[in-house]
Amino acid sequence: MTPLPWKKDIEVDKIAAPSYGVPIVDSVMFLADKKELLTFLLVLSTPIVFFFEHFIIPNHVGPELYLFLIFGFSLLFRKKIYIILLSNIFVVLRYFTYSIGFTEHRWEYLAFLIVFYNLVGVFSLSGLKILQEARTTEMKSIYSLLQTIQMRDQYTAQHSRNVAEKSVWIAREMNLYGEFQQNLYIAGLLHDIGKIAIPDSILIKPDSLTINEYVEIKKHPQLGMDLLQHAPVMRNQTIRDAILFHHERYDGNGYPSGLRGEEIPLPARIMAIADTYDAMTTNRVYQRKRTPEDALRIIEENAGTQFDPKIVEAFSKIMNEKMPELRKVVSFN
Structure with missing residues:
Protein backbone atom coordinates (compact mmCIF):
# COMPACT_ATOMS: atom_id res chain seq x y z
CA MET A 1 0.00 0.00 0.00
CA THR A 2 1.25 3.48 -0.86
CA PRO A 3 1.99 5.50 2.29
CA LEU A 4 0.22 8.76 2.81
CA PRO A 5 2.32 11.64 1.45
CA TRP A 6 2.25 13.51 4.78
CA LYS A 7 2.67 10.54 7.11
CA LYS A 8 6.39 11.19 7.55
CA ASP A 9 5.56 14.66 8.94
CA ILE A 10 3.30 13.41 11.72
CA GLU A 11 4.02 10.92 14.48
CA VAL A 12 0.92 8.77 14.87
CA ASP A 13 1.27 8.57 18.64
CA LYS A 14 1.39 12.36 18.98
CA ILE A 15 -1.52 13.48 16.82
CA ALA A 16 -3.88 13.56 19.77
CA ALA A 17 -4.65 12.14 23.15
CA PRO A 18 -8.15 10.71 22.70
CA SER A 19 -10.23 10.80 25.85
CA TYR A 20 -11.54 7.57 27.32
CA GLY A 21 -14.61 9.13 28.90
CA VAL A 22 -13.48 8.24 32.45
CA PRO A 23 -12.12 11.31 34.26
CA ILE A 24 -9.48 9.50 36.31
CA VAL A 25 -8.19 7.60 33.26
CA ASP A 26 -8.13 10.76 31.16
CA SER A 27 -6.21 12.55 33.94
CA VAL A 28 -3.66 9.74 34.17
CA MET A 29 -3.11 9.75 30.41
CA PHE A 30 -2.77 13.54 30.45
CA LEU A 31 -0.05 13.32 33.12
CA ALA A 32 1.70 10.50 31.29
CA ASP A 33 1.94 12.73 28.21
CA LYS A 34 3.17 15.78 30.15
CA LYS A 35 6.56 14.58 31.39
CA GLU A 36 7.79 18.00 32.51
CA LEU A 37 4.67 18.58 34.59
CA LEU A 38 4.81 15.04 36.00
CA THR A 39 8.49 15.44 36.94
CA PHE A 40 7.72 18.71 38.72
CA LEU A 41 4.85 17.14 40.67
CA LEU A 42 6.95 14.13 41.70
CA VAL A 43 9.91 16.28 42.78
CA LEU A 44 7.50 18.40 44.82
CA SER A 45 5.51 15.55 46.34
CA THR A 46 8.34 13.12 47.21
CA PRO A 47 9.72 15.11 50.19
CA ILE A 48 6.16 15.88 51.29
CA VAL A 49 5.29 12.18 51.34
CA PHE A 50 8.54 11.41 53.16
CA PHE A 51 7.76 14.06 55.79
CA PHE A 52 4.21 12.79 56.36
CA GLU A 53 5.21 9.15 56.56
CA HIS A 54 8.11 9.73 58.93
CA PHE A 55 6.99 12.60 61.14
CA ILE A 56 3.21 13.04 60.94
CA ILE A 57 2.00 9.43 60.92
CA PRO A 58 4.90 7.29 62.22
CA ASN A 59 4.08 3.76 63.42
CA HIS A 60 0.94 3.84 61.32
CA VAL A 61 0.33 1.17 58.72
CA GLY A 62 -1.57 3.59 56.45
CA PRO A 63 -2.29 5.60 54.48
CA GLU A 64 0.43 4.23 52.20
CA LEU A 65 1.42 7.49 50.59
CA TYR A 66 4.41 5.86 48.93
CA LEU A 67 2.00 4.03 46.64
CA PHE A 68 1.12 7.35 44.98
CA LEU A 69 4.82 7.95 44.35
CA ILE A 70 5.26 4.48 42.87
CA PHE A 71 2.30 5.10 40.59
CA GLY A 72 3.62 8.52 39.55
CA PHE A 73 7.13 7.25 38.85
CA SER A 74 5.73 4.39 36.80
CA LEU A 75 4.10 6.99 34.53
CA LEU A 76 7.41 8.85 34.28
CA PHE A 77 10.01 6.10 33.88
CA ARG A 78 7.96 3.42 32.09
CA LYS A 79 10.64 0.76 32.63
CA LYS A 80 10.01 -2.17 34.92
CA ILE A 81 13.53 -2.34 36.36
CA TYR A 82 13.37 1.29 37.53
CA ILE A 83 9.97 0.80 39.11
CA ILE A 84 11.03 -2.36 40.97
CA LEU A 85 14.12 -0.58 42.25
CA LEU A 86 12.09 2.42 43.43
CA SER A 87 9.44 0.18 44.96
CA ASN A 88 12.06 -1.59 47.08
CA ILE A 89 13.58 1.72 48.15
CA PHE A 90 10.13 2.86 49.31
CA VAL A 91 9.65 -0.48 51.09
CA VAL A 92 12.79 0.14 53.12
CA LEU A 93 11.69 3.68 53.95
CA ARG A 94 8.22 2.50 54.97
CA TYR A 95 9.54 -0.38 57.03
CA PHE A 96 11.93 1.83 58.94
CA THR A 97 9.11 4.32 59.49
CA TYR A 98 7.04 1.55 61.04
CA SER A 99 9.39 1.31 64.03
CA ILE A 100 7.45 -1.49 65.76
CA GLY A 101 7.91 -3.69 62.71
CA PHE A 102 11.58 -2.74 62.53
CA THR A 103 12.43 -3.20 66.23
CA GLU A 104 10.49 -6.45 66.49
CA HIS A 105 11.75 -7.71 63.12
CA ARG A 106 8.33 -8.38 61.68
CA TRP A 107 9.62 -10.05 58.56
CA GLU A 108 6.15 -11.02 57.40
CA TYR A 109 5.26 -7.32 57.28
CA LEU A 110 8.43 -6.56 55.33
CA ALA A 111 7.63 -9.38 52.88
CA PHE A 112 4.09 -8.08 52.47
CA LEU A 113 5.38 -4.57 51.69
CA ILE A 114 7.86 -5.89 49.13
CA VAL A 115 5.20 -7.88 47.29
CA PHE A 116 2.53 -5.19 47.56
CA TYR A 117 4.69 -2.25 46.46
CA ASN A 118 6.19 -4.17 43.53
CA LEU A 119 2.77 -5.34 42.38
CA VAL A 120 1.47 -1.75 42.43
CA GLY A 121 4.43 -0.62 40.33
CA VAL A 122 4.20 -3.46 37.80
CA PHE A 123 0.40 -3.19 37.43
CA SER A 124 0.61 0.59 37.02
CA LEU A 125 3.19 0.15 34.28
CA SER A 126 1.16 -2.58 32.57
CA GLY A 127 -2.06 -0.58 32.72
CA LEU A 128 -0.37 2.47 31.21
CA LYS A 129 1.10 0.34 28.42
CA ILE A 130 -2.32 -1.13 27.59
CA LEU A 131 -3.92 2.33 27.41
CA GLN A 132 -1.10 3.71 25.26
CA GLU A 133 -1.27 0.75 22.88
CA ALA A 134 -5.02 1.21 22.58
CA ARG A 135 -4.53 4.88 21.73
CA THR A 136 -1.82 4.09 19.19
CA THR A 137 -4.03 1.46 17.60
CA GLU A 138 -6.84 4.00 17.39
CA MET A 139 -4.65 6.54 15.61
CA LYS A 140 -3.31 3.91 13.23
CA SER A 141 -6.89 2.95 12.40
CA ILE A 142 -7.51 6.60 11.50
CA TYR A 143 -4.56 6.48 9.12
CA SER A 144 -5.92 3.28 7.60
CA LEU A 145 -9.17 5.09 6.87
CA LEU A 146 -7.27 8.01 5.38
CA GLN A 147 -5.25 5.65 3.24
CA THR A 148 -8.53 4.24 1.96
CA ILE A 149 -9.56 7.75 0.95
CA GLN A 150 -6.14 8.28 -0.62
CA MET A 151 -6.57 5.20 -2.81
CA ARG A 152 -10.07 6.29 -3.76
CA ASP A 153 -9.57 10.00 -4.34
Whole structure:
Protein backbone atom coordinates (compact mmCIF):
# COMPACT_ATOMS: atom_id res chain seq x y z
CA MET A 1 0.00 0.00 0.00
CA THR A 2 1.25 3.48 -0.86
CA PRO A 3 1.99 5.50 2.29
CA LEU A 4 0.22 8.76 2.81
CA PRO A 5 2.32 11.64 1.45
CA TRP A 6 2.25 13.51 4.78
CA LYS A 7 2.67 10.54 7.11
CA LYS A 8 6.39 11.19 7.55
CA ASP A 9 5.56 14.66 8.94
CA ILE A 10 3.30 13.41 11.72
CA GLU A 11 4.02 10.92 14.48
CA VAL A 12 0.92 8.77 14.87
CA ASP A 13 1.27 8.57 18.64
CA LYS A 14 1.39 12.36 18.98
CA ILE A 15 -1.52 13.48 16.82
CA ALA A 16 -3.88 13.56 19.77
CA ALA A 17 -4.65 12.14 23.15
CA PRO A 18 -8.15 10.71 22.70
CA SER A 19 -10.23 10.80 25.85
CA TYR A 20 -11.54 7.57 27.32
CA GLY A 21 -14.61 9.13 28.90
CA VAL A 22 -13.48 8.24 32.45
CA PRO A 23 -12.12 11.31 34.26
CA ILE A 24 -9.48 9.50 36.31
CA VAL A 25 -8.19 7.60 33.26
CA ASP A 26 -8.13 10.76 31.16
CA SER A 27 -6.21 12.55 33.94
CA VAL A 28 -3.66 9.74 34.17
CA MET A 29 -3.11 9.75 30.41
CA PHE A 30 -2.77 13.54 30.45
CA LEU A 31 -0.05 13.32 33.12
CA ALA A 32 1.70 10.50 31.29
CA ASP A 33 1.94 12.73 28.21
CA LYS A 34 3.17 15.78 30.15
CA LYS A 35 6.56 14.58 31.39
CA GLU A 36 7.79 18.00 32.51
CA LEU A 37 4.67 18.58 34.59
CA LEU A 38 4.81 15.04 36.00
CA THR A 39 8.49 15.44 36.94
CA PHE A 40 7.72 18.71 38.72
CA LEU A 41 4.85 17.14 40.67
CA LEU A 42 6.95 14.13 41.70
CA VAL A 43 9.91 16.28 42.78
CA LEU A 44 7.50 18.40 44.82
CA SER A 45 5.51 15.55 46.34
CA THR A 46 8.34 13.12 47.21
CA PRO A 47 9.72 15.11 50.19
CA ILE A 48 6.16 15.88 51.29
CA VAL A 49 5.29 12.18 51.34
CA PHE A 50 8.54 11.41 53.16
CA PHE A 51 7.76 14.06 55.79
CA PHE A 52 4.21 12.79 56.36
CA GLU A 53 5.21 9.15 56.56
CA HIS A 54 8.11 9.73 58.93
CA PHE A 55 6.99 12.60 61.14
CA ILE A 56 3.21 13.04 60.94
CA ILE A 57 2.00 9.43 60.92
CA PRO A 58 4.90 7.29 62.22
CA ASN A 59 4.08 3.76 63.42
CA HIS A 60 0.94 3.84 61.32
CA VAL A 61 0.33 1.17 58.72
CA GLY A 62 -1.57 3.59 56.45
CA PRO A 63 -2.29 5.60 54.48
CA GLU A 64 0.43 4.23 52.20
CA LEU A 65 1.42 7.49 50.59
CA TYR A 66 4.41 5.86 48.93
CA LEU A 67 2.00 4.03 46.64
CA PHE A 68 1.12 7.35 44.98
CA LEU A 69 4.82 7.95 44.35
CA ILE A 70 5.26 4.48 42.87
CA PHE A 71 2.30 5.10 40.59
CA GLY A 72 3.62 8.52 39.55
CA PHE A 73 7.13 7.25 38.85
CA SER A 74 5.73 4.39 36.80
CA LEU A 75 4.10 6.99 34.53
CA LEU A 76 7.41 8.85 34.28
CA PHE A 77 10.01 6.10 33.88
CA ARG A 78 7.96 3.42 32.09
CA LYS A 79 10.64 0.76 32.63
CA LYS A 80 10.01 -2.17 34.92
CA ILE A 81 13.53 -2.34 36.36
CA TYR A 82 13.37 1.29 37.53
CA ILE A 83 9.97 0.80 39.11
CA ILE A 84 11.03 -2.36 40.97
CA LEU A 85 14.12 -0.58 42.25
CA LEU A 86 12.09 2.42 43.43
CA SER A 87 9.44 0.18 44.96
CA ASN A 88 12.06 -1.59 47.08
CA ILE A 89 13.58 1.72 48.15
CA PHE A 90 10.13 2.86 49.31
CA VAL A 91 9.65 -0.48 51.09
CA VAL A 92 12.79 0.14 53.12
CA LEU A 93 11.69 3.68 53.95
CA ARG A 94 8.22 2.50 54.97
CA TYR A 95 9.54 -0.38 57.03
CA PHE A 96 11.93 1.83 58.94
CA THR A 97 9.11 4.32 59.49
CA TYR A 98 7.04 1.55 61.04
CA SER A 99 9.39 1.31 64.03
CA ILE A 100 7.45 -1.49 65.76
CA GLY A 101 7.91 -3.69 62.71
CA PHE A 102 11.58 -2.74 62.53
CA THR A 103 12.43 -3.20 66.23
CA GLU A 104 10.49 -6.45 66.49
CA HIS A 105 11.75 -7.71 63.12
CA ARG A 106 8.33 -8.38 61.68
CA TRP A 107 9.62 -10.05 58.56
CA GLU A 108 6.15 -11.02 57.40
CA TYR A 109 5.26 -7.32 57.28
CA LEU A 110 8.43 -6.56 55.33
CA ALA A 111 7.63 -9.38 52.88
CA PHE A 112 4.09 -8.08 52.47
CA LEU A 113 5.38 -4.57 51.69
CA ILE A 114 7.86 -5.89 49.13
CA VAL A 115 5.20 -7.88 47.29
CA PHE A 116 2.53 -5.19 47.56
CA TYR A 117 4.69 -2.25 46.46
CA ASN A 118 6.19 -4.17 43.53
CA LEU A 119 2.77 -5.34 42.38
CA VAL A 120 1.47 -1.75 42.43
CA GLY A 121 4.43 -0.62 40.33
CA VAL A 122 4.20 -3.46 37.80
CA PHE A 123 0.40 -3.19 37.43
CA SER A 124 0.61 0.59 37.02
CA LEU A 125 3.19 0.15 34.28
CA SER A 126 1.16 -2.58 32.57
CA GLY A 127 -2.06 -0.58 32.72
CA LEU A 128 -0.37 2.47 31.21
CA LYS A 129 1.10 0.34 28.42
CA ILE A 130 -2.32 -1.13 27.59
CA LEU A 131 -3.92 2.33 27.41
CA GLN A 132 -1.10 3.71 25.26
CA GLU A 133 -1.27 0.75 22.88
CA ALA A 134 -5.02 1.21 22.58
CA ARG A 135 -4.53 4.88 21.73
CA THR A 136 -1.82 4.09 19.19
CA THR A 137 -4.03 1.46 17.60
CA GLU A 138 -6.84 4.00 17.39
CA MET A 139 -4.65 6.54 15.61
CA LYS A 140 -3.31 3.91 13.23
CA SER A 141 -6.89 2.95 12.40
CA ILE A 142 -7.51 6.60 11.50
CA TYR A 143 -4.56 6.48 9.12
CA SER A 144 -5.92 3.28 7.60
CA LEU A 145 -9.17 5.09 6.87
CA LEU A 146 -7.27 8.01 5.38
CA GLN A 147 -5.25 5.65 3.24
CA THR A 148 -8.53 4.24 1.96
CA ILE A 149 -9.56 7.75 0.95
CA GLN A 150 -6.14 8.28 -0.62
CA MET A 151 -6.57 5.20 -2.81
CA ARG A 152 -10.07 6.29 -3.76
CA ASP A 153 -9.57 10.00 -4.34
CA GLN A 154 -6.23 11.80 -4.07
CA TYR A 155 -7.90 15.20 -3.83
CA THR A 156 -10.08 14.28 -0.83
CA ALA A 157 -7.09 12.85 1.07
CA GLN A 158 -4.89 15.93 0.61
CA HIS A 159 -7.87 18.24 1.17
CA SER A 160 -8.53 16.56 4.53
CA ARG A 161 -5.00 17.17 5.67
CA ASN A 162 -5.17 20.83 4.59
CA VAL A 163 -8.49 21.37 6.37
CA ALA A 164 -7.12 19.78 9.55
CA GLU A 165 -4.10 22.06 9.50
CA LYS A 166 -5.99 25.29 8.84
CA SER A 167 -8.67 24.44 11.42
CA VAL A 168 -5.92 24.23 14.03
CA TRP A 169 -4.52 27.58 12.85
CA ILE A 170 -7.90 29.16 13.57
CA ALA A 171 -8.31 27.40 16.93
CA ARG A 172 -4.85 28.52 18.00
CA GLU A 173 -5.59 32.11 16.97
CA MET A 174 -8.75 31.94 19.08
CA ASN A 175 -6.71 30.69 22.07
CA LEU A 176 -8.72 27.49 22.32
CA TYR A 177 -7.18 24.87 24.58
CA GLY A 178 -4.71 22.27 23.35
CA GLU A 179 -6.93 19.21 23.58
CA PHE A 180 -9.59 20.97 21.49
CA GLN A 181 -6.97 21.71 18.84
CA GLN A 182 -5.83 18.08 18.81
CA ASN A 183 -9.34 16.75 18.45
CA LEU A 184 -10.12 19.34 15.78
CA TYR A 185 -7.10 18.09 13.84
CA ILE A 186 -8.42 14.53 13.93
CA ALA A 187 -11.85 15.78 12.87
CA GLY A 188 -10.26 17.58 9.93
CA LEU A 189 -8.55 14.40 8.80
CA LEU A 190 -11.85 12.52 9.00
CA HIS A 191 -14.42 15.16 8.05
CA ASP A 192 -14.92 13.82 4.50
CA ILE A 193 -14.60 10.11 5.35
CA GLY A 194 -18.24 9.63 4.32
CA LYS A 195 -17.23 10.21 0.70
CA ILE A 196 -15.92 6.64 0.68
CA ALA A 197 -19.57 5.60 0.33
CA ILE A 198 -20.24 7.96 -2.62
CA PRO A 199 -20.15 6.25 -6.06
CA ASP A 200 -17.07 6.94 -8.19
CA SER A 201 -19.30 8.30 -10.94
CA ILE A 202 -20.13 11.20 -8.61
CA LEU A 203 -17.06 11.47 -6.38
CA ILE A 204 -14.48 11.74 -9.16
CA LYS A 205 -16.74 13.11 -11.88
CA PRO A 206 -14.63 15.31 -14.20
CA ASP A 207 -17.25 18.06 -14.53
CA SER A 208 -19.96 19.83 -12.53
CA LEU A 209 -22.50 17.76 -10.59
CA THR A 210 -26.17 17.56 -11.44
CA ILE A 211 -28.78 18.45 -8.82
CA ASN A 212 -29.37 14.77 -8.01
CA GLU A 213 -25.66 14.08 -7.76
CA TYR A 214 -25.23 17.04 -5.44
CA VAL A 215 -27.99 15.61 -3.24
CA GLU A 216 -25.95 12.41 -2.99
CA ILE A 217 -22.77 14.33 -2.12
CA LYS A 218 -24.65 16.16 0.65
CA LYS A 219 -25.15 12.82 2.39
CA HIS A 220 -21.45 12.42 3.16
CA PRO A 221 -21.49 13.98 6.69
CA GLN A 222 -24.11 11.49 7.87
CA LEU A 223 -22.42 8.67 5.95
CA GLY A 224 -19.20 9.55 7.77
CA MET A 225 -20.96 9.34 11.12
CA ASP A 226 -22.45 5.98 10.17
CA LEU A 227 -19.09 4.66 9.02
CA LEU A 228 -17.30 5.74 12.21
CA GLN A 229 -20.09 5.08 14.70
CA HIS A 230 -18.23 2.22 16.41
CA ALA A 231 -14.77 3.81 16.24
CA PRO A 232 -13.37 4.75 19.68
CA VAL A 233 -12.43 8.19 18.37
CA MET A 234 -16.13 9.01 18.06
CA ARG A 235 -16.43 9.19 21.84
CA ASN A 236 -15.20 12.74 21.47
CA GLN A 237 -17.90 15.38 21.00
CA THR A 238 -15.61 17.80 19.17
CA ILE A 239 -14.85 15.21 16.50
CA ARG A 240 -18.48 14.14 16.11
CA ASP A 241 -19.73 17.73 15.81
CA ALA A 242 -17.13 18.73 13.22
CA ILE A 243 -17.76 15.69 11.01
CA LEU A 244 -21.55 15.96 11.06
CA PHE A 245 -22.05 19.74 10.90
CA HIS A 246 -19.12 21.19 8.91
CA HIS A 247 -21.49 22.07 6.02
CA GLU A 248 -23.97 24.01 8.14
CA ARG A 249 -24.23 27.73 7.36
CA TYR A 250 -24.41 30.59 9.83
CA ASP A 251 -27.65 31.82 8.18
CA GLY A 252 -29.31 28.42 8.55
CA ASN A 253 -29.21 27.41 4.89
CA GLY A 254 -26.67 24.64 5.28
CA TYR A 255 -26.97 20.88 5.71
CA PRO A 256 -27.71 18.30 7.08
CA SER A 257 -29.79 19.92 9.85
CA GLY A 258 -30.19 23.57 8.83
CA LEU A 259 -28.69 24.83 12.11
CA ARG A 260 -28.32 28.60 12.51
CA GLY A 261 -25.75 30.84 14.21
CA GLU A 262 -24.36 29.48 17.44
CA GLU A 263 -26.65 26.48 17.25
CA ILE A 264 -23.87 25.15 15.03
CA PRO A 265 -21.20 23.61 17.27
CA LEU A 266 -17.97 25.61 17.45
CA PRO A 267 -15.75 22.91 15.85
CA ALA A 268 -18.06 22.83 12.81
CA ARG A 269 -18.11 26.63 12.49
CA ILE A 270 -14.32 26.66 12.48
CA MET A 271 -13.99 23.78 10.04
CA ALA A 272 -16.53 25.27 7.62
CA ILE A 273 -14.13 28.15 6.97
CA ALA A 274 -11.03 25.97 6.61
CA ASP A 275 -12.96 23.58 4.36
CA THR A 276 -14.25 26.33 2.05
CA TYR A 277 -10.89 28.08 1.83
CA ASP A 278 -9.04 24.92 0.83
CA ALA A 279 -11.72 23.96 -1.70
CA MET A 280 -11.38 27.37 -3.37
CA THR A 281 -7.56 27.32 -3.46
CA THR A 282 -7.24 23.81 -4.92
CA ASN A 283 -7.42 22.92 -8.61
CA ARG A 284 -10.23 20.61 -9.70
CA VAL A 285 -10.99 19.37 -13.20
CA TYR A 286 -14.14 21.49 -13.36
CA GLN A 287 -12.89 24.45 -11.30
CA ARG A 288 -9.69 26.46 -11.48
CA LYS A 289 -8.24 27.35 -8.09
CA ARG A 290 -8.42 30.89 -6.75
CA THR A 291 -5.54 32.84 -5.27
CA PRO A 292 -5.23 32.94 -1.47
CA GLU A 293 -6.20 36.62 -1.53
CA ASP A 294 -9.35 35.97 -3.57
CA ALA A 295 -10.39 33.05 -1.38
CA LEU A 296 -9.89 35.11 1.78
CA ARG A 297 -11.87 38.01 0.31
CA ILE A 298 -14.81 35.72 -0.55
CA ILE A 299 -14.84 34.27 2.95
CA GLU A 300 -14.79 37.77 4.47
CA GLU A 301 -17.68 38.81 2.19
CA ASN A 302 -19.70 35.85 3.47
CA ALA A 303 -19.18 36.61 7.16
CA GLY A 304 -22.59 36.64 8.84
CA THR A 305 -24.26 34.63 6.07
CA GLN A 306 -22.24 31.48 5.45
CA PHE A 307 -19.70 31.90 8.24
CA ASP A 308 -19.47 33.03 11.87
CA PRO A 309 -18.16 36.64 11.75
CA LYS A 310 -15.97 36.23 14.85
CA ILE A 311 -14.27 33.16 13.43
CA VAL A 312 -13.83 34.88 10.07
CA GLU A 313 -12.08 37.70 11.90
CA ALA A 314 -9.65 35.24 13.52
CA PHE A 315 -9.13 33.45 10.20
CA SER A 316 -8.43 36.73 8.38
CA LYS A 317 -5.83 37.71 10.95
CA ILE A 318 -3.91 34.45 10.79
CA MET A 319 -4.15 34.21 7.00
CA ASN A 320 -2.88 37.76 6.49
CA GLU A 321 0.12 36.86 8.64
CA LYS A 322 0.76 33.74 6.55
CA MET A 323 -0.05 35.28 3.15
CA PRO A 324 3.59 35.82 2.04
CA GLU A 325 4.30 32.14 2.72
CA LEU A 326 1.11 31.06 0.92
CA ARG A 327 2.00 33.16 -2.13
CA LYS A 328 5.30 31.30 -2.43
CA VAL A 329 3.48 27.97 -2.37
CA VAL A 330 1.06 29.12 -5.07
CA SER A 331 3.82 30.49 -7.32
CA PHE A 332 5.82 27.28 -6.83
CA ASN A 333 2.85 25.16 -7.89
